[in-house]
Amino acid sequence: MDRPILRTFIAYVEDRPGVLNRVASLFRRRAYNIESLSVGRTHIAGISRLTLVLEADEDGARRLEANLYKLVNTLWVRDVTHTASVARDLALIKVKADATSRAQVLQLCEVFRARTVDVAPEALTIEITGTGDKIEGLLEVLRPFGIIEMVRTGMIVMTRGAEEAEARFDSIPVRTAENGAS
């Protein structure tokens, strides 16, 4: 039987006002709970790339892909759940650390290859990138010291190898009054 599992989608969309709203609205309307959604520019002007993580079964995933394609501003979509890929999340963690505990916190950071980005008398701010698991791991060991604040970017994912996703769609041509959208 088909079980819902966490799925990861990559989508390339036109960088236009409201596009993110359209994507989010699509999932809200279909009663999906988005685990993580991150959006940013690509190296091509006018094109944004988003990584979306949510729970869905096989059919649901296929339909979500089709529904994403239905959005007029969507250029290319792929379900990369079962594709070898590199996944990264970035977290900033502000943790309590005074003179007595600071060394211990720094040592833990080193083990997790996290970086210290700010030092205050009572706290440290730590930056860590990695898979969700790795970040959860660091959080777990820092929790006893007292976490003051945390922020995460959400997953960004890129498939392995030399495949060029962008090759699959036309780049966005410049709009002029004469040629309309062509």
Place this chain on the structure above:
Amino acid sequence: MKRTGAQIIWEVLVREGVDVVFGYPGGAIMPAYDTILGYPIRHVLVRHEQGASHMADGYARASGKVGVCVATSGPGATNLVTGIATAMLDSSPIVCITGQVSSKLLGTDAFQETDITGVTLPITKHNYLVTDVQDIAPTLREAFYIARSGRPGPVLVDITKDAQQASIDFEPPKGEVRLPGYRPSQHAVQTDIEKAIDLIDEAERPLILAGQGIVRAEATRELLSFVEKTGIPVASTLLGLGGFPATHPLSLGMMGMHGEAWVNNAIQEADLLIALGMRFDDRVTGNLKTYAVKAKKIHVEIDRSEINKNVKVDVGLIGDVRDTLLSLIPGCKQRNRGPWVERINLLKGDSAVRDIQQLPYNDKLYAAHVMHDLWRLTDGKALVVTDVGQHQMWEAQYYKHDHPRKLVTSGGLGTMGFALPAAIGARFAKPEDEIWVVVGDGGFQMTACELSTCAQEGLKVHVAVINNGYLGMVRQWQEFFYNRRYSATPMRSPDFVKLAEAHGLTGIRVTKREEIAGAVERARATPGTVVVDFRVEQEDSVYPMVPAGADLNDMIRRPSPIVETGEDP
């Protein structure tokens, strides 16, 4: 050529072939209203913007072209919403042009500002906010292209007042519209076509489920050839009626909640369903767990996201229905499916005795009589626009549609108040057709203000009000499922004959079956819009009925056999 944004709107519309728009003016759209006087476009002044979006929709459904409505910002735009949602659920191509406050005021809660692109995001195929005069022409072209291509749907273009007022050197846009992320046409994969052909050739008890996609794709001829070659009987969805001739021997009629019993039973007995341009709506399938469990399924659909949405299928053919039929026909074997057709005819016989038409004459006027007689008297050739409720189902059961685009009805959203304005839209699409509005006393009162539009425009439509003194369909549910507790369904109405007369139109009252023919003749002979108030049996119900969520063959049948007892149903 220097042109203002307001002029560019009509420049583009004229080039898109638009000759009529339905709308209502107001502050934020006044520049456009000022300039329309210089263009060969007829503007129909509606009485409520909901009427404008339904009219654009009715125009689109009757003609196959894009319908256009226009409204001002804020309340004008929000009044369009019900019509837009109706068009969305039935895939009707309309373009809505709304005025918006000036771009400098956007986001300030300015007078009559509404974020209409936000409001209509989930009920449009796509929408735009245009703040720059440069973008008006390309955006409107895209809007028409998106509305009519692929799976059609409503597109809204919201244009700020300052963009309408600004001017530029305008060159009409040329060439094809190209949108980088939009690929409306797809073709089914060849190996899937072959799989489908194998399933079709092997099937002993196959059925075609014909949906609105047949009509939208202009595939009625192809469907006919497919049926004549394969001998497969055709069941229709409500919106598919007319996509296959109802009087053809292999036409079974409507399926689903109020579909004929033999059709629903045949679906449950079938070993193959070939679904063409339909989406297995819950009103059509009943309980999904028990739906056509013996049947393999082939689904032909232009919208990929519909495949496996409600019903798991064995073969999904994504693409235009007409295209796909053309690929299937040559490969399929010529076959006569005699035993299967005989079996279905046996099922039909059982239903015939329960038909209300078999009821001995008892001095009462039944809605079914009205529909049947209307079908006879108009030779089955009228364009019928229905509202939502019992009368809609009786129309679907008793008016036999042989031609596409002759039934206009709100299927997906089930919008009361749709019929009269949609018929006005259809009037402009089909100037030669005889048009009948079939509407309940409840739904009629939701948009009866558009009678005034009919009068002002000098339009001829015939309005058959099926007046049962109740919100009939809800009353029927109360009768069946709520112990006859008629909460908020008895409805007092104004005198519809006088209401027509108050608009300078003609009203006729009918209380007996013998009067139907005379009334229809009089309506036809009278210039302008005529309202016929059919005072029908008040507590009649639509049979058969599959209760919501029940198995498709678990139908409530008309108490039987009425021929023997002669009792009221």
